[in-house]
Amino acid sequence: xxxxVLVTGASGALGPSLLAELLDVDGIxxxxxxxxxxxxxxxxxxxxxxxxxxxSRLVFVAGDIVQPDLSLxxxxxxxxxxxxxxxxxxxxxxxxxxxxxxLNEVNVEGTRRVLAFARRxxxxxxxxxxxxxCVAGTSTGPVVERLEDPPVAFVNPYEHTKWEAERLAAAxxxxxxxxxxxxxxxxxxxxxxxxxxAIHQSLRWLIRGLVPMVPAVVGSRVDLxxxxxxxxxxxxxxxxxxxxxxxxxxxxxxxxxxLRDLVDCTxxxxxxxxxxxxxxxxxxxxxxxVDTFRIFERSVARSGDVLFARVLEAAGSFFxxxxxxxxYQTVNAEAVxxxxxxxxxxxxxVRRVIDFGCSxxxxxxxAAEVNHV
Amino acid sequence: MRANPDEVxxxxxxxxxxxxxxxxxxxxxxxxxxSSPQALAGFGFERAHLCDASGQAADLALxxxxxxxxxxxLQPHEVDVLVWASARPESHLCAANVAExxxxxEGFRYSSAWLQNELDLHNAxxxxxxxxxxATMFAALRVARAILLTEPDRRHALCVGLDVLPPGxxxxxxxxxxxxxxxxxxxSRGCAxxxxxxxxxxxxxxxxxxxxxxxxxxxxxxxxAKVVIDQLLEEQGLQPGDIxxxxxxxxxxxxxxxxxxxxxxxxxxxxxxxxxxxHTITSDSFLYLEELRRLGHIPRGxxxxxxxxxxxxxxxxxxLEH
Numbered sequence: 001x002x003x004x005v006l007v008t009g010a011s012g013a014l015g016p017s018l019l020a021e022l023l024d025v026d027g028i029x030x031x032x033x034x035x036x037x038x039x040x041x042x043x044x045x046x047x048x049x050x051x052x053x054x055x056s057r058l059v060f061v062a063g064d065i066v067q068p069d070l071s072l073x074x075x076x077x078x079x080x081x082x083x084x085x086x087x088x089x090x091x092x093x094x095x096x097x098x099x100x101x102x103l104n105e106v107n108v109e110g111t112r113r114v115l116a117f118a119r120r121x122x123x124x125x126x127x128x129x130x131x132x133x134c135v136a137g138t139s140t141g142p143v144v145e146r147l148e149d150p151p152v153a154f155v156n157p158y159e160h161t162k163w164e165a166e167r168l169a170a171a172x173x174x175x176x177x178x179x180x181x182x183x184x185x186x187x188x189x190x191x192x193x194x195x196x197x198a199i200h201q202s203l204r205w206l207i208r209g210l211v212p213m214v215p216a217v218v219g220s221r222v223d224l225x226x227x228x229x230x231x232x233x234x235x236x237x238x239x240x241x242x243x244x245x246x247x248x249x250x251x252x253x254x255x256x257x258x259l260r261d262l263v264d265c266t267x268x269x270x271x272x273x274x275x276x277x278x279x280x281x282x283x284x285x286x287x288x289x290v291d292t293f294r295i296f297e298r299s300v301a302r303s304g305d306v307l308f309a310r311v312l313e314a315a316g317s318f319f320x321x322x323x324x325x326x327x328y329q330t331v332n333a334e335a336v337x338x339x340x341x342x343x344x345x346x347x348x349x350v351r352r353v354i355d356f357g358c359s360x361x362x363x364x365x366x367a368a369e370v371n372h373v
Numbered sequence: 374m375r376a377n378p379d380e381v382x383x384x385x386x387x388x389x390x391x392x393x394x395x396x397x398x399x400x401x402x403x404x405x406x407x408s409s410p411q412a413l414a415g416f417g418f419e420r421a422h423l424c425d426a427s428g429q430a431a432d433l434a435l436x437x438x439x440x441x442x443x444x445x446x447l448q449p450h451e452v453d454v455l456v457w458a459s460a461r462p463e464s465h466l467c468a469a470n471v472a473e474x475x476x477x478x479e480g481f482r483y484s485s486a487w488l489q490n491e492l493d494l495h496n497a498x499x500x501x502x503x504x505x506x507x508a509t510m511f512a513a514l515r516v517a518r519a520i521l522l523t524e525p526d527r528r529h530a531l532c533v534g535l536d537v538l539p540p541g542x543x544x545x546x547x548x549x550x551x552x553x554x555x556x557x558x559x560x561s562r563g564c565a566x567x568x569x570x571x572x573x574x575x576x577x578x579x580x581x582x583x584x585x586x587x588x589x590x591x592x593x594x595x596x597x598a599k600v601v602i603d604q605l606l607e608e609q610g611l612q613p614g615d616i617x618x619x620x621x622x623x624x625x626x627x628x629x630x631x632x633x634x635x636x637x638x639x640x641x642x643x644x645x646x647x648x649x650x651x652h653t654i655t656s657d658s659f660l661y662l663e664e665l666r667r668l669g670h671i672p673r674g675x676x677x678x679x680x681x682x683x684x685x686x687x688x689x690x691x692x693l694e695h
Contacts, residue, residue: 210588212595213635281579283596292634296595299627302415303408303548307588 002029004083009091013195017231023054027239037062065110084121090130096317100157107161115172127174135163145247145332155320177242182251188226188344191352198317204362205311209282215293220322221256226344248333382564385445388556388660389437390422405544417626419649422552430537433555441557454530457485457501458513506683510534510655517560530560534655554653568694573605580686602636605690613637617675621645622657
C-alpha cells in the first residue's frame with residue numbers, strides 16, 4: 001500500500017533523520033513536509049532535501065502550526081486533506097527554559113490545530129504524536145506505556161505542555177499512537193546532531209571544565225537513545241497499523257546507562273581527545289547527593305555569576321532526570337519494531353557525538369554538513 | 374608525649390591580622406568589592422583587615438615571627454632556616470624609604486633578608502618561596518620539613534608568610550573578601566606537636582591565568598580538592614571519619630560546607646572558631662591553627678587536616694597529628 005505521510009517539525013533535531021528513514025520505508029510513497037514560511041525558506045528546504053537520495057518524493061508545504069488552519073494555502077490544504085494517510089506531528093518547542101505560554105502555544109495549541117487538520121483527512125490511518133519520556137515528570141520507578149494521571153510535579157513547563165498534548169491527542173477520536181522518545185543524543189553512526197539541545201549544552205560546559213558536580217540518587221541512570229534509532233522506529237511506526245490509542249516508549253529502558261558509567265566513559269574519551277582533559281588537568285565532576293548540589297546552586301545564585309547561572313540552567317534541563325530515576329517499559333515500542341529496539345552501543349554514540357560537537361564547536365551544522373549517512 | 378627525633382612537627386604557630394578593619398558596606402562604598410555586600414555576607418564575610426599604608430606590613434611579619442618563636446620556646450639564634458613565603462610579588466620586597474632609590478636595586482630589597490636582620494636570626498640560612506597563591510605557606514612548610522629531614526644539622530626552620538594587597542587594591546577575589554595578614558610557623562625536628570603525617574599537592578598549570586579562567590578555577594576547585602584529600606587519606610590508610618578536625622580557611626563558607634560533604638568528613642569537624650576575618654591569602658590556616666592550639670579543646674593525638682587552594686593552580690592537603 002502506498003501512503004502519504006505529513007510531517008511537522010522536520011527542521012527540528014530529529015527532522016533530517018526522520019525524513020531519510022521515511023523515504024527508506026516500503027509503503028511510503030510521498031512525504032509532505034510542513035515547513036514554516038519565512039525568508040530562509042529556500043535555504044531550509046535545500047538543507048533538508050539535499051542529503052536525501054530520493055528527495056523527489058519529498059514535498060514541502062508552507063504552513064505554521066501556531067497559525068489558524070496551519071496557515072495552509074487553500075490548494076495545499078485541499079490536496080493534503082485528500083492525500084494524507086499518516087500525520088507525524090513532531091513539531092514542538094523543546095526549550096526547557098522557555099516561558100510557559102510560549103511553550104503552550106506551540107506544544108499544546110499547535111497540537112490542537114494539527115489534530116483538527118488530521119480530523120479532516122478521510123484517509124487518515126494514524127496520527128503519530130512525537131512526545132517525550134519526560135511527561136512522567138518527577139515520578140520514579142517503572143513507567144508504563146499508557147496515559148497516566150499527571151505526576152506529582154513536572155520538572156519544567158515543557159514536560160507539562162507535552163503531557164497536555166498527549167491528552168489532546170488521546171481525546172481526538174483518531175487512531176493515535178504516541179511515541180515517547182527518550183533523550184536523543186545524536187546519530188549513533190557518526191555522531192551527527194542537527195540541533196544541539198540541553199544535553200549537548202551540558203556536555204559543552206563539561207568539556208570546558210565548568211561542571212564541578214552532578215547530582216544523583218541511588219539508581220540514577222540516564223536513558224539515552226541514538227537519533228537514528230528514534231527516527232527508524234518512527235518510520236516503522238508510521239506504517240504499522242494502530243487501532244486504539246497506543247503509547248510507546250522509544251527508550252533504552254532496561255539498558256539505560258548508570259550515571260557513573262556515563263561520566264566515566266565521557267571523561268575517558270575527553271582524556272584521549274580534548275586539550276586540558278588530555279593532560280589530566282581537568283578533573284571529572286563529582287557525583288554528589290541532592291543536598292550538596294542544592295548548596296552549590298544556592299551559592300551560584302547568591303554570587304550572581306552569569307556564566308555559572310547559564311551552566312546550571314543547561315544542567316537544570318536534564319539533571320532533574322537523575323534525581324527521579326525511572327525505568328521505562330518498552331513493550332509496545334518493541335511490538336511495533338518487531339523485537340528488541342535496535343539500540344546503538346551507547347559508548348560509541350557518546351564518543352561520536354562529543355567528537356562531532358567539538359569539531360563543529362557545538363554550533364548548528366551548516367546546510368552542506370547536514371547528515372549524509 | 375615523647376618525640377621521635379626523625380619526626381617533624383610544628384612547634385610554634387602564630388597569625389596576625391592588622392587592627393584596621395572595614396566592614397562590607399565601607400569596602401563597597403570605597404569601590405573595593407565587585408559583588409554586593411549582601412551577597413558576600415551570605416558567603417559568611419563581614420569585614421576585611423587592612424594594613425595602613427605606612428609600612429605596617431613589615432611589623433605584621435615581625436610580630437608573627439616573634440609570636441611563633443615564643444610559642445615554640447625558641448631564641449632567634451636557634452633558628453637554622455628562615456623561609457619567607459608570599460603569594461604576591463610586592464610582599465617579597467621591603468618598601469623603599471627613599472623615592473630616588475634605583476628601581477633595579479629596589480628589586481633586591483628582600484623581605485626575607487630584612488626579617489633575618491630584624492630578628493637577629495644570625496644562624497639561619499635564608500630563602501623564600503613564591504608563586505603558590507594561597508598555598509604558598511604550605512609550600513614553605515614543605516620545604517622546611519624537607520631540609521630538616523635531609524640535613525641532620527638543622528633542627529628548626531621558621532616559615533613566615535605575609536601577604537598585603539597594595540593600597541586601594543580591590544578586596545574581592547572570586548567571591549572572597551581578602552584581608553591582609555601575616556603568619557609564622559616554626560617547623561622542628563623531634564617535635565611531637567602538630568606532627569607531620571602526610572602532604573599531598575596537585576598542581577594544574579592549565580589554570581595558570583586566574584584573570585582569564587576564573588570560572589574554570591571555581592568549577593575545578595571542588596573536584597580537584599576532593600581528589601587531593603581522597604589521595605592524602607588513602608596514602609595514610611585513613612577514612613574520612615578518622616579526621617578529627619579540619620582546619621578551615623577564610624574562604625567563603627559555602628565552599629567549606631560543600632567540600633566537607635564531598636569528602637565525607639562530618640561537618641561538625643570543621644574548625645572555624647574565629648570571627649570571620651576574610652581570606653588572607655597565605656595566613657588563613659595558621660590563624661585558625663593557632664586558635665585551635667590556644668583553645669586546647671582538641672585532644673592530643675587528634676588528626677588535623679589542613680587544606681588550601683592557591684592560584685597557579687595548586688590544591689594542597691596537609692595532615693598533622695595534634
